[in-house]
Amino acid sequence: MPLTASIIEIAGHFALAVLLISMVLALFRLIRxxxxxxxxxxxxxxxxxxxxxxxxxxxxxxxxxxxxxAIGYALxxxxxTVALARFLMRTAIKKNIINSKTGxxxxx
Amino acid sequence: xxxxLITALLLVMGSLFSFVAxxxxxxxxxxxxxxxxxxxxxxxxxGLILLGVAFFYADLGITLRALAxxxxxxxxxxxxxxxxxxxxxxxxxxxxxxxxxxxLAQHYAAGDDPHHDGDTT
Numbered sequence: 001m002p003l004t005a006s007i008i009e010i011a012g013h014f015a016l017a018v019l020l021i022s023m024v025l026a027l028f029r030l031i032r033x034x035x036x037x038x039x040x041x042x043x044x045x046x047x048x049x050x051x052x053x054x055x056x057x058x059x060x061x062x063x064x065x066x067x068x069x070a071i072g073y074a075l076x077x078x079x080x081t082v083a084l085a086r087f088l089m090r091t092a093i094k095k096n097i098i099n100s101k102t103g104x105x106x107x108x
Numbered sequence: 109x110x111x112x113l114i115t116a117l118l119l120v121m122g123s124l125f126s127f128v129a130x131x132x133x134x135x136x137x138x139x140x141x142x143x144x145x146x147x148x149x150x151x152x153x154x155g156l157i158l159l160g161v162a163f164f165y166a167d168l169g170i171t172l173r174a175l176a177x178x179x180x181x182x183x184x185x186x187x188x189x190x191x192x193x194x195x196x197x198x199x200x201x202x203x204x205x206x207x208x209x210x211x212l213a214q215h216y217a218a219g220d221d222p223h224h225d226g227d228t229t
Contacts, residue, residue: 007112007116015122018124022126025133029133040192040195044189044192045129045130048150049150055177056122056157056160067177071180082188085188088199
């Protein structure tokens with residue numbers, strides 16, 4: 001069936017190309033994001049795009065191992081995002097304590 | 109034939125949603141607004157592509173793995189977005205100039221207000 005094969009091939013090429021363009025767009029934000037939080041958000045989006053890319057490549061190449069790559073990368077990317085967010089939170093708390101003599105308090 | 113058509117449709121739709129997420133990441137004006145684009149549209153795009161994988165192989169193991177990845181993404185994306193948003197607000201990011209409501213501002217003490225002491229990072 002050359003027609004169906006060509007449909008999957010065309011869709012796979014299109015999806016991989018669009019995902020690569022999306023990664024480049026997110027990379028622009030990663031490079032020039034004004035705050036550290038922007039960079040962490042961009043990195044989170046890039047890791048989600050890598051998961052999608054691995055899944056699309058599992059269809060494109062006919063090799064199902066790339067789905068396992070997607071699962072493992074999703075786990076590791078979540079850990080990395082949480083670690084970076086906690087680091088940013090801790091840095092902000094330290095800066096707040098230094099800036100205001102009273103220190104952060106959550107009273108109303 | 110039907111499976112391949114559905115797979116092609118899901119792949120194209122998922123990649124287009126991912127492209128929308130990346131476009132919003134580039135064009136939207138504010139960290140918190142950008143997080144909205146990245147978390148929702150990105151997760152939807154990846155989930156659609158993983159559904160496409162499940163439809164393409166039509167195999168129990170592959171489908172279960174794809175569904176497990178989708179569930180994991182749906183569970184962890186809000187957690188990660190919540191953590192990043194809290195850390196970003198606490199580290200005094202600059203909000204968009206047209207933001208007219210900031211419900212979190214009154215929950216911080218006066219010496220700790222992230223947006224009224226002139227030091228916006």
